[in-house]
Amino acid sequence: MxxxxxxxxxxxxxxxxxxxxxxxxxxxxxxxxxxxxxxxxxxxxxxxxxxxxxxxxxxxxxxxxxxxxxxxxxxxxxxxxxxxLMPADGAARYRVMEWLMFQMGGLGPLLGQAHHFRKYAPERIDYAYERYTREASRLYAVLDRHLADHAYLAGDEYSIADIAAFPWIRSHESQGQDLADYPKLKAWFERIADRPAVQRxxxxxxxxxxxxxxxxxxxxxxxxxxxxxxx
Known part of the structure; x- marks a missing residue:
């Protein structure tokens, strides 16, 4: 347990x-x-x-x-x-690890700042608001480009890297993002959102x-x- x-x-x-x-x-x-x-x-x-x-x-x-x-x-x-949800060895294992680190070190912290300055800060600070909204756009574009050639973040198999990133993309509107602007990311997001375990x-x-x-x-x-x- x-x-x-x-x-x-x-x-x-x-x-x-x-x-x-x-x-x-x-x-x-x-x-x-x-x-x-x-x-x-x-x-x-x-x-x-x-x-x-x-x-x-x-x-x-x-x-x-x-x-x-x-x-x-x-x-x-x-x-x-x-x-x-992660290969036991080989290059595929390191692909999962690099995209997990991408989420932990970049996607999560910076999208979290976008949430804060766009939604929770007691007053609007234009520099922070614009900086983190632009950074969210940049990160979304990174994902969109990568997913043009891959079904999932680490390649052809669903992994903990996808599980790590997906919950942050659920809040795209709070980050000032429209998934329609990122069609490959949008398709990935919808594919994962359809999984019963994800819904639970x-x-x-x-x-x-x-x-x-x-x-x-x-x-x-x-x-x-x-x-x-x-x-």
């Missing part, structure tokens, strides 16, 4: 989708980041950076329990645990999340609450 500590965000959905695709037994524990639950000592013990998602696998390597934080590391672990994964915890943030949630997520010592 895998315990998943998560919330209905793009990074949370990566792990939810992977678990559904792999058919692993899991139970989900909602960590309401708008209420500061990510700072609870119990959660910090498995996710010291106070970010979701995190997991505890009671049947980890050697039959021992293991906890992991960082969504990319979790995807890598689940793929290796099951021998699925994006529903995990979705009913518990409310759109928008009140002032206390803003303080915890974007303001002084982030910089208070916890635990």
């Amino acid at each position: 895998i315990d998943v500590y998560s919330w209905a965000t793009p990074n949370g959905h990566k792990v939810h989708i992977a678990l559904e695709e792999l058919g692993l037994d899991y139970r989900v524990h909602g960590v309401n980041i708008g209420k500061g639950e990510q700072f609870d000592p119990e959660f910090l013990a498995i996710s010291p950076n106070n970010k979701i998602p995190a997991i505890i696998d009671r049947d980890g390597p050697g039959g021992e329990s293991i906890s992991l934080f960082e969504s990319g590391a979790i995807l890598f672990y689940l793929a290796e645990k099951t021998g699925r 994964g994006v529903e995990v915890l979705a009913a518990q999340r409310q759109e928008g943030f009140d002032e206390e949630a803003r303080r915890l997520l974007f303001g002084s609450g982030q910089y208070t010592r916890h635990g």
Whole structure:
């Protein structure tokens, strides 16, 4: 059994989708980041950076329990645990890894900034608004060009790289993007969105999340609450 500590965000959905695709037994524990639950000592013990998602696998390597934080590391672990969604060796394995790193190091962080400055910042800062919207456009164009010659990010096979990127593209409107401008990316997005496991994964915890943030949630997520010592 895998315990998943998560919330209905793009990074949370990566792990939810992977678990559904792999058919692993899991139970989900909602960590309401708008209420500061990510700072609870119990959660910090498995996710010291106070970010979701995190997991505890009671049947980890050697039959021992293991906890992991960082969504990319979790995807890598689940793929290796099951021998699925990532090749075991060869060049194809490194193709999956490079596109997973592309999402972790670029696509997620920069699209997250586009979300923040376009949707959540308390006031519009033109430089930031325009910079991150343009960067979102650039990244979408990178994906569109690449997918002109590949069915999936790492080649012809669906992998954890696609699972990592897909939840971020779901929020394209919040990033100032129209998928009609990126036809190859749009086709990839629709192909993945049609997968039953993906549809189940994006529903995990979705009913518990409310759109928008009140002032206390803003303080915890974007303001002084982030910089208070916890635990």
